[in-house]
Amino acid sequence: MRLEDFENEDERVIRDRMKQKTWNEIRSNDSWAIFKIMAEFVNGFETMGRIGPCVSIFGSARTKPDHKHYLLTEKIAYSISKAGYGVITGGGPGIMEAGNKGAHAGGGTSVGLNIELPFEQHFNPYIDSDKNLNFDYFFVRKVMFVKYSQGFVVMPGGFGTLDEMFEAITLIQTKKVAKFPVILVDREFWSGLFDWVKATLVEKYQTVSPGDLDLIRMVDTEEEVVQVLDNFYKKYTLSPNF
Template sequence: MAGGSRKQVRFPDAQRDISAWEGTPDTPQTLSPAYRLAFDDPDFLCRPELRPVRLQLELLKPELTLAEMGIDSTVVLFGGARIPDPEHKEKARTETLKDLSRYYDEAREFARLCTRHCVEAQGRELMVVTGGGPGVMEAGSRGAAEAGGKSISLNIVLPHEQAPNRYATPELCFNFHYFAIRKMHFLMRAKAITVFPGGFGTLDELFETLTLVQTGRMEPLPILLFGREFWEKIVNWEALADAGTISDSDLDLFTFVDTAAEAWDVLRTWKKPERAA
């Protein structure tokens, strides 16, 4: 081919075959479910036996999109969906939640700081990624939007909290069926993990991250826990070390911070620890 710049297409693409199939005359044969193209047959794709294929699709769809957009690194914001915007904290069901509302503002400000850097890097570095829901997730999406940038949202189908928050970037808002694949996407491009007060989901995300780093299955990175008072009340970290169920050095895997400015300073100055000989 002249110039060699265009890829030769030998076979029709899938979309063309779907269009051709839609124009097929209705007959007993063509109306049968058996006749549908396998990749255009929702009933077939949702069969229990096709779970391995669905797992692969959930891994591939966001990965291909983020790669095509040139996003190299992210900063993850984990945190509770129930942490209220301070403007509406009086609606919170406990006094503790009202007090924790200050972390909504800290998440919002931290997302702004990260996004300013991301915008300067043409959207390639330190893009904020959240779970796409309310609470801390909304604060992260909101701060990114206020800084004039984009954010990634990794939503999941739940009986509640399904809809993405209104600040999520539409073209970077993904929906998942599998928690495991969703958690992989949180970590695949992560340059830092920030964890705000939260519940079971936040604890799950935190401890999976710590386990992967502790066991060497993931490279070390800054893991910043917002709110020392909250986290030391929820988890007796020292007791784990004293009992010998974790090493004393495992307590160095994470850093407590209380403000967005403090977290940003830690992120900017963090150096990867040297491996023991």
């Protein structure tokens, strides 16, 4: 087997181009990419700075509109918007669409932070027209999620959802961002993972402190989500309309 046998067309094109370029040329292209990265940050900051208090909703792009997680996400987003928060999603289909749809139905701010992906990403129709951003860089997009969210609601999803969830938890744990609620929806889905975290990372290997698990709340209903958000911001004498 050769490396080429596992490559897709884009990877083949990149490999062929790299063969034709010197190392200095490659480094020069990296330097020019800084300006594109800066442009994404500037556009993101200017747009997101005007959205008001919001909660980010994460979850699978593959969830179908008739699935229980899609329907529950729609209810959660509706309840969040009625409680005074806007909703930020990744702007695509599945759970993201459900989040924007619920926020739109509730009359709340509906934000989409989209990114080009090979097989599953496209804008959904429930995003406010002036709050629909597109990104090339995952790390710029992640900054927007964290910087402009008053909480994270994490629905069942795959690797991307896990990445976003653990990054948020890590940033709070290390005090790189202010503490905010991280709410995992569907105890049945999440409990196995966090049973392993507790038994293996906390108790057996002590690579995670017991108190770090206090950053996470597991719930099953839209009422519980809103209650966690309200309780958190009452404790810190803040409200979604500050």
